[in-house]
Amino acid sequence: MTTPVKRDGEVGGGTPLLEARDLTVNHGQLRAVDAISLRVYPGEVYAMIGANGAGKSTLLRTIAGLHQPAAGAVLLDGQDLTRVRPERRARQGIALVPEGRRLFGSLSVEENLKVGTAYARKGPWTIDRVYETFTWMKDRRNQRTAQLSGGEQQTVAIGRALVANPRVLLLDELSLGLAPVIVQRIYGMLPQILATGLTVLLVEQDVSQALRVASRLQCLLEGRTTLEGTPADVTAEQVEAAYFGLTGAAAVLGEGSES
């Protein structure tokens, strides 16, 4: 449907814009994320894929500052942000579109976007630009977000993050609870968003969507990395095995491992 976004020239060189070093995060007794490292370079779309409970959302939330890691570090443009509070990280250019949208329910669509601009950095995104990109939104800007469909809410959540003009956009499970057509439409908008110079780290259960837009991917299973590479490097079988944790068993189970 859309051409994959790749900026090969920029990948692999210089300082990563966003880096996680050996991040380990515990939820009580459970180790949700186990020594995960990643480097996202400017202009990249980095995809974290994995099944439910693999630790993807926890990883994004830790990068955004909502969880404190037990070990490891989060760096933005080489600067250590591990001890920095989430609102400070947001102001420095890390914007998370959280799982489940998390719009402000008693605020209108436009008010939600205005909250996004409250501590915004300078940049190309304004509320008007969001209205130009998602044309339906302007007519419904005075409605409560509860009156919107799931896909529309997701778009408002993306808009709210965009108007902050982040350096890195973290997208947590855009496809969650949405019809496949809507998911395709939202992912179809990504290239247009990326054209403004954004860097994206996304987390996704829907592997096909992730592979379509990603320039680099990592597969998580039970908090650990099971596969890393570019979409061109990895085969569908490798992804499947990494996703479900079938190493030797993959061959035996064969077709049975389709979800």
Add this chain to the structure above:
Amino acid sequence: MAWVNAIVQGVLTGGLYALFACGLSLMFGVMKVVNLAHGDLAVVAGYVGVGVITVTNIPVLWSVVIVVPVMAVIGYFLQRTLIQSALNRGVLTTLIVTLGLSMVIENALLQFFTANSRGIGAGMTLVTGSFSLGSQVELPYLLLVIFAVAVAVLLGLQWFLSRSSYGRLVRAVADDQEAAQLSGADYRHVFGIAAALALGTVALGGMAYSMYSTLDPTAGTDTILLFAFVAVVIGGLGSLWGTLVGGIVLGIAQQIGAQINISDELLAGYLVFLLVLVLRPQGLVSRRAQS
């Protein structure tokens, strides 16, 4: 005519009760804190007012200009320190902590200022003067002024919350703290601002009460906090204008009760309170955003 007068007095006292209640409602609406020291802090404001007037001899109205900002600053720091650290341990902890604060304040006031009651003399014309409507209906100047102040405070709060950009942030934080953090808002600061507004408004309530009646160290819980609660519940939890509606309903009930028998004043107020709880537990003005 005596009944009409009772109703008119009730409506006007409702303004005073709204001043007691709107800060309580605001803090609950924004950070889910039920501040049990709310009334005691109003008493503190009254005592600070008495102190300021005694020491500096400035006019009563000017003392308000000093006391309200002082209480607002105290509110901000109380929120950022004591109440925030209680909130970090869970919403229920704030009940225990603010109850403790209430006891500390009451006993400190008893210790330092004795149990004698005090009041602010706002000047004879303001306190005793009134408009007469017909032969029996009296509109006391002081209650009229307090009512007007209450309406102005509610209008101001409403404007701040619904029109200003910081008010929008306050509402966003009230909806979802974490999502507001992701947009760069420090919810602890927003909570502090809400507490500052709450204590500023209840400082007005405490000052008004010390002019209308007299203050003693226990008035904070046995009058101000109690009436504030009743007004909030009658009006509807989380609704600003509901505090005025609730205050007016409480005021009218008390005045009518007093008209029947002077000792029934408080009882009548609480009966209406119970009636509302049974028949319309969400309050007379239900909250704007339910979802």
